[in-house]
Amino acid sequence: MKNKISRRYFLKKSAVALGTAAVLDFQSVVIPDRASGSELVLSKEFKEMEMPHIIVKLYPGRSEDQKIRLAEAIVKDVVAIARCDEKSVSVAIEEIRPEDWEEKVYKPDILGKLDKLYKKPGYNP
Numbered sequence: 001m002k003n004k005i006s007r008r009y010f011l012k013k014s015a016v017a018l019g020t021a022a023v024l025d026f027q028s029v030v031i032p033d034r035a036s037g038s039e040l041v042l043s044k045e046f047k048e049m050e051m052p053h054i055i056v057k058l059y060p061g062r063s064e065d066q067k068i069r070l071a072e073a074i075v076k077d078v079v080a081i082a083r084c085d086e087k088s089v090s091v092a093i094e095e096i097r098p099e100d101w102e103e104k105v106y107k108p109d110i111l112g113k114l115d116k117l118y119k120k121p122g123y124n125p
Contacts, residue, residue, distance in 0.1 A: 052078060053090045057105050060095040067093050101125065
């Protein structure tokens with residue numbers, strides 16, 4: 001059996017065009033005892049208490065109700081996919097003016113991190 005200390009899940013669904021989120025979920029630490037041939041399980045399940053944090057960057061103009069519904073939908077998917085507690089998920093929404101999008105979002109978060117994108121945008125500014 002392989003020693004597995006942690007697994008990382010990257011959101012493919014909600015966080016793609018909205019920012020990035022890294023989810024770290026410790027399942028268990030298993031240490032093989034070579035003398036007895038058995039394994040020592042240090043924890044059955046341990047989850048990080050402060051993860052994940054999702055940042056949504058979008059143009060201004062959405063209502064507070066739309067932002068609340070978006071955050072609720074993201075949290076629902078994060079909990080289901082990343083298998084974390086709802087209380088550990090936080091969501092921020094940053095409104096970026098269209099004229100600032102290229103400098104504040106596209107260049108640093110998209111173009112500068114292409115290797116981290118699980119869904120690339122279908123546009124070029």
